[in-house]
Amino acid sequence: MSEQWLFTIAFFAWLVGAAAFVLGLHLMNSPASARKGNQLSASGMAVAIFTTLAYYALRGEGLSIEAWVIIIVGLVIGGGLGLVMAKRVKMTAMPQLVSLFNAVGGGAAALIAIFDYMHVAGTEKETLSTAVFVVLGVVIGCITFTGSIVASGKLQGLISGAPIKVPGGQMTTVALGLITAVGTIILILSAYGAPLEGIGTGVKLGILLAITIAGCVFGITMVLPIGGADMPVVISLLNSFTGTAAAMSGFVLNNPVLIIAGALVGASGGILTKLMADAMNRSIMNIMVGGFGGGDAAAGAGAAAGGGGSVREVGVDDAAIQMAYAQKVIVVPGYGLAVAQAQHAVRELAEILEARGVEVSYAIHPVAGRMPGHMNVLLAEANVPYPQLKEMEEINPEFSRADVALVVGANDVTNPAARSNPASPIYGMPILDVDQAKSVVVIKRSMGRGYAGIDNELYTDPKTGMLFADAKAGLESLAAAVKAL
């Protein structure tokens, strides 16, 4: 087979892979087809990988023994690590694992760009455009690499979730930016045929190393000042970066599937980041500037702040009676439920209530918890029947017919200030209309604030009873009390 035909076949196969990515993402737009979409996307990846291997193996020179060893051992080790981690990870730790995968993806893109530059520097192939794409690939790849690791560490609790101020702050950013900019300009101007062509290869590689380091440092200083709870948005943004870095390495290597798939992720990741920020009623800029919410530490600090009006406490037995004789109870789970790992406890309580003929449903706010879909994942893990989970739009009109709304570790997503107080930082965010229920029981540990760090007038509403307890312990004692009735 001629080289050109081999390339033609490979090209078509790469195109098929790229189309599979697009259709896969398309199917992932709706819950019913999402899994099939992910599988289609995975098949596209298999096609792309296999095609690349076959193409380079069958081409003129073929693959050297060393190349085979590197590729096979690399695939086995990397794939094995990925598989084990992905299989072992606890449901709630998934976002930080995704962030780690993101980090290695960005790292790989940076390494590819570096490798390529080392090979072309000083030769005819070192054109202006090569230099541009190499630098972009290295910078973006490095930022994602270290940034994603920091983000993952924050979510895992290895690094404090609170915003960490970087010494020097803006100065550091400016310095790093300068290094990158000057380095880039020199590399571009020293490309083959450009004004500074004479610069030695060693010097150029030194400059690339400096840029690499600057990118890595910048990734760290960019993510450190951002609060832990904003990490899902940051990860999504870095995800989009990695896609772009992959596209850059596609330009460097002149490979269509890298360009298409990279640009696809770059753009869709960007849109997704915007959607996620919108759901929290924040702008991406506002998030990246950092310092918001103060993470959970700040929330703890605000605990003593109490609210204005007077708070009515309710005993476990009183709350149990209220719910046991209700017709309709709506459970509102929030971040506190996730922290306390109380998903099983809440399902047990619901089952006991249902056995008594109470109608129980769950009100799922899109940004309850700390990642989109957090509550769905948690409650699904505890085998809560899917039809009982109601989206915000669906459940809101039902609150007025509910006898009891049981709020478990949720705060911001129930705060009426979002509707009524234009000065509030969450003003305009759609919330669950918990205050429409006939009565409200709130389980949380204290009068502590939530993610947005503001007071919640729901707690001083006369029809609200506060049940101060850890979510899991509180739910378990409620269940016991209902059983004893």
Place this chain on the structure above:
Amino acid sequence: MSEQWLFTIAFFAWLVGAAAFVLGLHLMNSPASARKGNQLSASGMAVAIFTTLAYYALRGEGLSIEAWVIIIVGLVIGGGLGLVMAKRVKMTAMPQLVSLFNAVGGGAAALIAIFDYMHVAGTEKETLSTAVFVVLGVVIGCITFTGSIVASGKLQGLISGAPIKVPGGQMTTVALGLITAVGTIILILSAYGAPLEGIGTGVKLGILLAITIAGCVFGITMVLPIGGADMPVVISLLNSFTGTAAAMSGFVLNNPVLIIAGALVGASGGILTKLMADAMNRSIMNIMVGGFGGGDAAAGAGAAAGGGGSVREVGVDDAAIQMAYAQKVIVVPGYGLAVAQAQHAVRELAEILEARGVEVSYAIHPVAGRMPGHMNVLLAEANVPYPQLKEMEEINPEFSRADVALVVGANDVTNPAARSNPASPIYGMPILDVDQAKSVVVIKRSMGRGYAGIDNELYTDPKTGMLFADAKAGLESLAAAVKAL
């Protein structure tokens, strides 16, 4: 400026044009931004045209005087014709005009392919792929050219809207298909370097002529058997064809903006065709096979068929009293309103009723009339206030609160058989819940059937009163009667 730089700039400008088409279509997805989208798309077109002109004028040889004359005179005449027709056309004749524009677009694509083949045939440039794209461009372009003209003629009433059986029917289709297939194979095999390379250029051009004629004939025989009312869907399909033909000529001429814009229209037009067919609860196949509905002629023929149950007629004065003392009247416009050009009459009646304190709104079914959005266009032309136009989903729950539903020349879109009778050809199509209103007044000329050619049990419902009249005359006498009260 070097040729390569000129090409680079032109390429970027073409790319900008293509992106403008995509974003323009994106904005056209929602009524609020649709006009801006169309303008963006038009700017993209201006960029693409100007770029092409500038590129060929500045390139090495430049443009000959003849070329300038052809282009400028052609642009002025073609653009002028298009402008005048587009400005003069009556609102209701827009679909047939769109179809005409579609025809000339397809024709242009076919001519381009023919021109190119004439120039490359017998030379080195006549490769396998050129032959394939030329034939595809010619065939698809010709089908659209004649097919769109027939579709336009049917809508305009120049050709009978009734399905016209083509003598020979399937035989003709098979014969045309054979000519095209054999011709294509010969042209491909006789390309430069292929087995039949020896065939003379004259013979090849003769074969291309035969293919051209076959395509043109096929366009006619394809559209003739389809009923006039299905034409909007057919036009949309042919629209998608023209896009594909334009992409083919892009391959022939090796121009990126032609390829991208053509493929874009090919795909989006295809999806749109499917959406339109879905809204009528039909499949594209079913429509293309033709013969459905029988157009309005068949509907007229069915007029005598009457329904089963007994029909209650209502006098103009009775109907006027019912409406004048109602709290809420919902007007249901349909195809008959459009035919009778009764949009101004209906608005006047509504205004008189509103002056008496009656709340009037219009229930707009997505496929009422004969083109999507038909009713919106008509009523907007008559200056009906936009907020009074209610989409089907919005208005359906309101029928039960309406005192009178006034059905004006609508039939199928009110037929309860779509909900209740699985044997009905329109079963499953969402309809307006007119039968939920407290009473119903239907203005139409007879017991004639609608587009689907079936009876409507709404007319024999005891609470329905039939007011047999032409829509315009009936509405005017109603208005007079209300005024006289």
Place this chain on the structure above:
Amino acid sequence: MDTQLLNSLALFVLAILVGFEVISKVPATLHTPLMSGANSIHGIVIVGAIIIAAEASDPLGYVLAFVATVFGAANVVGGYVVTDRMLQMFKKKPVAAKADAPKEA
């Protein structure tokens, strides 16, 4: 196939994917204007017509190029103008509405 053709095919495939994705969940009332808008876009054949006009060198070529240019120009200009007129119909009439509102209030 040569690399240029492969690249063109890749553009073709991607443009098809864009076309599929861009027409998503359109309200039925906009089907006719959208069809008309897409119709204007394939007026891009005018670019092809200009190219063949630049290449034409014999009378038959001139005629083909001229007819193609007239056709393409009619498609482009007519298409955009008629679409704009349609879309004007779908626009809310805020001016008229506002002029009425104060009187009613």
Place this chain on the structure above:
Amino acid sequence: MDTQLLNSLALFVLAILVGFEVISKVPATLHTPLMSGANSIHGIVIVGAIIIAAEASDPLGYVLAFVATVFGAANVVGGYVVTDRMLQMFKKKPVAAKADAPKEA
């Protein structure tokens, strides 16, 4: 710029447009799985890693290629598996539901 680069840029632009269009009106509950799914796709860098492995010829090159391959493979395999696990969570459980239903009825 040479034609190949221009073509690549066109692919890049079109792929960006596809990316914008494909993520439309996603329910918020699917944001995390979608992010994870997009994360797997940029595992396509594994293709780049294979290419540099094929070209590597010195120890430093081997090391870079090897690390890139390991990274890329972890991204791909881990990404798809973790996304699949997430999406499993979002699936209705028809079997369990059906098993319960008859008892209640």
